[in-house]
Amino acid sequence: MRLSRFFMPLLKETPAEAQIVSHRLMLRAGMIRQEAAGIYAWLPLGHRVLKKIEKIVREEMNRAGAIEILMPTLQPSELWKETGRYDAYGPEMLRIKDRHERELVYGPTNEDMVTDIFRAYVRSYKQLPLNLYHIQWKFRDEIRPRFGVMRGREFLMKDAYSFDIDAASARKSYNRMYVAYLRTFSRMGLKSIPMRAETGPIGGDLSHEFIILADTGESQVFCHKDLVDMPVPDENVDFDGDLEPIVRGRTSLYAATEDKHVQAEFEAQVPEDKRLSARGIEVGHIFFFGSKYSAPMRAVVAGPDGQERAVEGGSYGIGVSRLVGAIIEASHDDAGIIWPEPVAPFDIALINLKAGDAATDKACEDLYAKLRKAGREVLYDDTQERPGAKFAGADLIGIPVQLIVGPRGLEKGQVEIKTRKTGAREEMSLDAAINRLA
């Protein structure tokens, strides 16, 4: 992508409304534009990141055996009345009337609808387990939206729903999501820590919030230090096998957000030098809720004995749009964003220090063509901005590698590679640069 043809409105000054660093940087980098309280338009740079995150989420859900569908944003209110959530959800749920005065709700979540889909088609335990997910915009009319995309009213969420014949099988479904989540966040360069969360009506320990540590996080969290750098299962993990040891390896260590934190337990279970108290951001939440929806909605299947029974359900959410902000919170410096490579909007920022200079242009065009041919996503700054502005801009938008080409270096046959994360700069020949980056 040539910057001269791209749409990336950088802001030199910080918009007044932005309080937290991710919000400030997203606005300054031209990633989003606020259209109303808690409602954002995604500009090209932000959109690219959002799609990268979505892709990782999708790949890991598929790997874990979940099946993608797409449910609508608008839902008939009848489904919500069936489960009793129509009244329970309160004013946080946006209700709309169509021209026929039929009431629709803008979905804040999809348990009711997915259960409706399930009950329409699934009759036998032989079709289980089943896990359906989608990645769709949600709306929750929060009293006070804030922190940019971290707490928007409209947000993109991946929500998965598992259906099992019994609790033991449901636990396996739960574990698959647990492990998939560890992998998902890890692939985005995040260290996620599952923490005990409210268990809902069924009880037990089958509810976890996935927290990433960030100084600017919204909630105080407490956990065993060993959880932070605990290795994450690689892509060869067998989702059909027994995942219990992986899950138990973590759940056996103390980890709780402030809501669930009990200081006495914390001190009893964790040696003093292993106690970690930090700020965290919730990026995912999984829980098992049994027949909470299947019973009232009569989502029943026949078991091996021929008897019908309500299926055991769980739901599993990832805040896709929130992750964009969360990753920035976890990875930035004074100059701007530092994208982890897998979610970076581009792989390489190619900076032409003297656009218009024949030799420099030629070298850049050559590098641009070769890197693109090698499949790299390159943002080529071919504008005639001053070098200082280009450097500042490149640092701000946080592309992992900057390839800097200018007449001064070219006289020596050299270009410069700067690694955004470390700030390290290296000079090398054009060929060496291509070898390194292609």
Added chain:
RNA sequence: CGGAGAGUAGCUCAGCCUGGUAGAGCACCACGUUCGGGACGUGGGGGCCGGAGGUUCGAAUCCUCUCUCUCCGACCA
């Protein structure tokens, strides 16, 4: 929803108290000088001062109502 604050150029803000033809910096356009870490000069474009009422000869400024946004608290992917 309780408390606090803000709406004036694309952005950051001044002007309001004490009413009298709407400002600065950045950004944008033109020309020139510049050009390796957010250049400089000259010229230019851009605003019914959130909206509606009211007071007044005259309102960005005073009064009333209203809308929107932000921050702190209780709730949440």
